[in-house]
Amino acid sequence: MDKPVNNKAWFLVLPVLVLVAFSAVIPLMTVVNYSVQDTFGNNVFFWAGLEWFEQALSSSRLHDALLRQILFSVIILAIQVPLGIFVALNMPKRGFWASLCLVLMALPLLIPWNVVGTIWQIFGRVDIGLLGYTLDKLGINYNYTANAIDAWVTVIVMDVWHWTSLVALLCYAGLQSIPDAYYQAAKIDQASRWKVFRYIELPKMQGVLLIAILLRFMDSFMIYTEPFVVTGGGPGNATTFLSIDLVKMAIGQFDLGPAAAFSIMYFLVIMLISWVFYTVMTNLDKREEMQ
Amino acid sequence: MAKITLSNLAHSYVPQPKGPQDFALKEMDHVWEDGASYALLGSSGCGKTTLLNIISGLLRPSQGRVLFGDRDVTDAPTAERNIAQVFQFPVVYDTMTVRDNLAFPLRNRGMDADYIRQRVQAIAQMIGMEAVLDRKARGLTADAKQKISLGRGMVRQDVNAILFDEPLTVIDPHMKWELRTQLKSLHREFNHTMIYVTHDQTEALTFAEKVVVMYDGRVVQIGTAQELFETPAHTFVGYFIGSPGMNLLDARIEGNVAHIEGSVVPLGAGYGPVSGRTQIGIRPEFVRLSASEGLPVKLRRVEDVGRHKIVRAEFFGREINIIADEGAEIGADMTRVTFRPERISVYADDWRVAPAGQLGEAA
Amino acid sequence: MSDATLSLPAKRSRALPRVNGSAVVMGLYILFLMLPIYWLVNMSLKTNTEITSTFTLWPRDLTFANYRTILTDPSWYMGYVNSLIYVVMNTVISISVALPAAYAFSRYRFLGDKHLFFWLLTNRMAPPAVFALPFFQLYSSVGLFDTHIAVALAHCLFNVPLAVWILEGFMRGVPKEIDETAYIDGYSFPRFFVKIFMPLIASGIGVAAFFCFMFSWVELLLSRTLTSVNAKPIAATMTRTVSASGMDWGVLAAAGVLTIVPGALVIYFVRNYIAKGFALGRV
Numbered sequence: 035m036d037k038p039v040n041n042k043a044w045f046l047v048l049p050v051l052v053l054v055a056f057s058a059v060i061p062l063m064t065v066v067n068y069s070v071q072d073t074f075g076n077n078v079f080f081w082a083g084l085e086w087f088e089q090a091l092s093s094s095r096l097h098d099a100l101l102r103q104i105l106f107s108v109i110i111l112a113i114q115v116p117l118g119i120f121v122a123l124n125m126p127k128r129g130f131w132a133s134l135c136l137v138l139m140a141l142p143l144l145i146p147w148n149v150v151g152t153i154w155q156i157f158g159r160v161d162i163g164l165l166g167y168t169l170d171k172l173g174i175n176y177n178y179t180a181n182a183i184d185a186w187v188t189v190i191v192m193d194v195w196h197w198t199s200l201v202a203l204l205c206y207a208g209l210q211s212i213p214d215a216y217y218q219a220a221k222i223d224q225a226s227r228w229k230v231f232r233y234i235e236l237p238k239m240q241g242v243l244l245i246a247i248l249l250r251f252m253d254s255f256m257i258y259t260e261p262f263v264v265t266g267g268g269p270g271n272a273t274t275f276l277s278i279d280l281v282k283m284a285i286g287q288f289d290l291g292p293a294a295a296f297s298i299m300y301f302l303v304i305m306l307i308s309w310v311f312y313t314v315m316t317n318l319d320k321r322e323e324m325q
Numbered sequence: 326m327a328k329i330t331l332s333n334l335a336h337s338y339v340p341q342p343k344g345p346q347d348f349a350l351k352e353m354d355h356v357w358e359d360g361a362s363y364a365l366l367g368s369s370g371c372g373k374t375t376l377l378n379i380i381s382g383l384l385r386p387s388q389g390r391v392l393f394g395d396r397d398v399t400d401a402p403t404a405e406r407n408i409a410q411v412f413q414f415p416v417v418y419d420t421m422t423v424r425d426n427l428a429f430p431l432r433n434r435g436m437d438a439d440y441i442r443q444r445v446q447a448i449a450q451m452i453g454m455e456a457v458l459d460r461k462a463r464g465l466t467a468d469a470k471q472k473i474s475l476g477r478g479m480v481r482q483d484v485n486a487i488l489f490d491e492p493l494t495v496i497d498p499h500m501k502w503e504l505r506t507q508l509k510s511l512h513r514e515f516n517h518t519m520i521y522v523t524h525d526q527t528e529a530l531t532f533a534e535k536v537v538v539m540y541d542g543r544v545v546q547i548g549t550a551q552e553l554f555e556t557p558a559h560t561f562v563g564y565f566i567g568s569p570g571m572n573l574l575d576a577r578i579e580g581n582v583a584h585i586e587g588s589v590v591p592l593g594a595g596y597g598p599v600s601g602r603t604q605i606g607i608r609p610e611f612v613r614l615s616a617s618e619g620l621p622v623k624l625r626r627v628e629d630v631g632r633h634k635i636v637r638a639e640f641f642g643r644e645i646n647i648i649a650d651e652g653a654e655i656g657a658d659m660t661r662v663t664f665r666p667e668r669i670s671v672y673a674d675d676w677r678v679a680p681a682g683q684l685g686e687a688a
Numbered sequence: 689m690s691d692a693t694l695s696l697p698a699k700r701s702r703a704l705p706r707v708n709g710s711a712v713v714m715g716l717y718i719l720f721l722m723l724p725i726y727w728l729v730n731m732s733l734k735t736n737t738e739i740t741s742t743f744t745l746w747p748r749d750l751t752f753a754n755y756r757t758i759l760t761d762p763s764w765y766m767g768y769v770n771s772l773i774y775v776v777m778n779t780v781i782s783i784s785v786a787l788p789a790a791y792a793f794s795r796y797r798f799l800g801d802k803h804l805f806f807w808l809l810t811n812r813m814a815p816p817a818v819f820a821l822p823f824f825q826l827y828s829s830v831g832l833f834d835t836h837i838a839v840a841l842a843h844c845l846f847n848v849p850l851a852v853w854i855l856e857g858f859m860r861g862v863p864k865e866i867d868e869t870a871y872i873d874g875y876s877f878p879r880f881f882v883k884i885f886m887p888l889i890a891s892g893i894g895v896a897a898f899f900c901f902m903f904s905w906v907e908l909l910l911s912r913t914l915t916s917v918n919a920k921p922i923a924a925t926m927t928r929t930v931s932a933s934g935m936d937w938g939v940l941a942a943a944g945v946l947t948i949v950p951g952a953l954v955i956y957f958v959r960n961y962i963a964k965g966f967a968l969g970r971v
Contacts, residue, residue, distance in 0.1 A: 038795075124717075143906075221402070224404045252812070
């Protein structure tokens with residue numbers, strides 16, 4: 035689409051700009067400010083230069099948290115994306131059952147995140163939770179508060195429970211946009227089920243799939259509330275992801291300088307990865323429009 | 326290749342059809358001769374696409390059978406019927422190259438690589454896309470994509486039939502004509518049975534040997550362009566074919582004359598007793614304006630369309646169209662019309678009535 | 689006519705296995721989604737004694753006492769009221785500032801538009817944890833701490849970019865000719881926007897509102913940090929069931945169930961738009 039150049043359009047953007055500047059730029063300045071200063075308390079600050087950044091970059095605690103975070107996000111994407119596609123392919127196309135599936139699937143998405151944590155904290159407990167109790171009775175030694183592997187499995191299953199529907203709903207929307215003629219043509223061309231998926235469904239889902247991956251990547255990289263409620267970052271530091279570590283540092287220990295430096299780097303990492311996604315996506319959009 | 330027989334066929338999209346109004350396709354028996362080219366003509370919603378999808382197996386008829394040759398394929402899936410179909414809007418596999426798109430139906434059937442290469446080349450040449458064979462289909466224009474769809478429909482040589490569902494809707498007029506000519510020559514060369522759905526009479530009449538006219542879920546007439554023009558079997562055919570369509574006038578038939586509003590119109594043949602709503606149909610081409618003889622009309626306006634003039638006139642309160650030669654002088658005194666008796670058809674309840682002594686023309 | 693329906697059973701048996709396969713997959717998936725929620729509902733209807741002493745798949749001793757506790761105690765139910773107030777405020781603010789901006793992005797090119805759009809999106813990517821402390825200080829210093837508007841504004845951080853993004857997607861689908869026709873017909877911009885344009889993208893506005901509602905409703909970190917008493921959200925209120933006398937599981941579960949209800953209601957009303965909505969107008 036050819037859009038006319040009109041710099042007056044800035045006036046339309048102004049309210050957003052003011053609002054977001056107030057709620058993003060000012061706080062971000064505070065963070066930058068902290069990141070280059072040190073304090074002995076009593077609101078007395080002095081210049082610390084890039085000391086905190088150097089410290090953060092070399093801190094093994096942060097490295098570990100970062101590694102855990104990346105591992106978590108990768109596992110989450112590796113499970114949720116294929117599972118979401120698979121579920122979307124099996125959803126009823128229309129009618130009562132389609133509506134019912136949509137409503138039930140969307141339900142976990144609208145539960146406050148700490149309640150999600152609470153649900154799974156209870157669900158996994160050996161004494162009162164269905165999952166924990168059943169596993170225990172089956173003779174499986176399961177305890178997410180003591181065993182790091184169990185804690186990871188619980189957090190991952192919880193996230194899959196919480197967010198796979200988002201991927202599935204996005205893919206479903208993509209599938210719904212495929213005209214029947216495509217499936218009919220594939221039948222006539224004698225395409226196998228796999229080829230229908232590979233050459234018709236997957237290409238049509240490409241756009242929504244990128245949105246799904248982008249959203250899931252960002253949100254899983256920023257995950258805080260759910261694992262915090264379930265495991266509190268434990269056992270030990272096993273499920274201490276970046277956000278949890280950051281909040282511990284900033285509010286728990288009041289190490290404002292390092293926490294701020296850490297925040298900025300954290301933000302930059304997310305921005306960098308998201309920028310790559312965004313570039314890929316807008317290029318895809320352009321290609322669509324060329325058609 | 327095989328002849329296609331539709332026996333007792335009917336289809337309804339309602340699970341429990343209550344009456345004829347629930348049927349998208351009313352009961353029909355019909356044979357598509359092997360190697361012929363048909364155009365399926367009708368206005369939108371008349372059941373053309375339904376019929377096409379039943380033949381290709383995308384839809385299962387709610388009653389009746391479909392036979393390819395002697396084989397009953399009513400329940401056979403699309404893939405087994407070995408037909409090709411081209412849809413109204415381009416269906417291409419976006420992520421594949423043009424070459425892979427054209428080769429797709431052959432590869433899925435495990436054809437030999439050399440054969441595939443040769444076929445793809447031949448088809449690409451036919452649709453004029455040799456230059457872009459290695460480009461991705463995504464990003465091509467709608468025209469080009471539809472040409473790929475056409476190419477994919479024609480790439481297989483052994484198909485029982487090729488079905489076209491208004492394939493030229495998105496193609497620009499110049500290309501339309503060219504592609505239609507190519508389809509025709511292709512048909513002459515390979516003798517595939519072709520069924521071409523369209524709502525455009527010019528397209529139907531120029532493409533096909535036989536035109537099948539459908540109206541309200543029913544086949545109302547099958548015939549050559551000439552037959553449709555001269556002896557429309559149903560008022561819809563009269564009205565739909567031709568430009569402007571046939572004039573239809575309520576009349577009372579008595580032997581070899583028709584009475585219209587107290588005036589007498591001679592007919593070309595004698596008719597037995599006719600019941601129901603009776604009308605006579607006369608094409609504008611066979612109506613002649615005159616100053617002295619015939620029935621009175623009021624001239625409304627004259628349109629000059631180049632080859633001839635179309636005169637719009639009022640005839641006993643009803644509109645009537647008259648085609649006059651380009652050179653004809655149309656004076657204000659020409660307030661009467663005559664009909665050529667042998668060109669008048671008689672209709673009872675919309676169906677043509679055969680003159681006495683002739684066999685009725687069944688639809 | 690006589691053999692018209694003869695071959696119908698054959699078709700049935702061929703179609704059945706495929707339909708069943710999908711049904712089984714969906715059944716299992718929905719079961720997986722519903723089990724934990726069922727367990728929560730189950731617990732909320734039990735007494736604490738039943739919860740801790742025995743293991744029962746459904747409440748033997750059905751009680752609504754837990755719900756009564758919540759619905760009669762202002763310190764509980766005010767949590768819901770607070771949450772709803774700031775969620776609605778946030779949704780209204782986000783949509784009303786996002787509408788003109790999305791229009792600008794979808795219709796015009798202007799200096800720095802692409803950078804601005806990306807910068808807006810980066811705010812959606814900002815980890816709330818990064819902003820928790822600075823927000824606390826910012827809103828304390830301007831005297832907005834522990835007010836609904838503070839939380840509503842804070843949530844704008846991620847909801848405004850999202851709303852702009854969604855609305856821009858929907859607006860791009862509206863042909864430009866509509867704008868031009870309206871101007872030719874003598875509509876002023878505001879009148880055109882409200883009378884003609886907004887009805888055209890009503891479903892987009894609905895979708896954007898749905899997402900703003902959703903993300904504001906489920907967020908806890910910021911809303912907890914920015915409130916103490918007066919605007920405390922329900923999600924934060926729940927943490928107080930950990931009291932000296934041990935966990936009050938029944939009330940905790942009941943409170944959890946009640947937080948699911950508004951979401952479920954919203955989903956029910958938008959059920960026919962969910963699929964299109966989740967594609968953010970970009971299919």
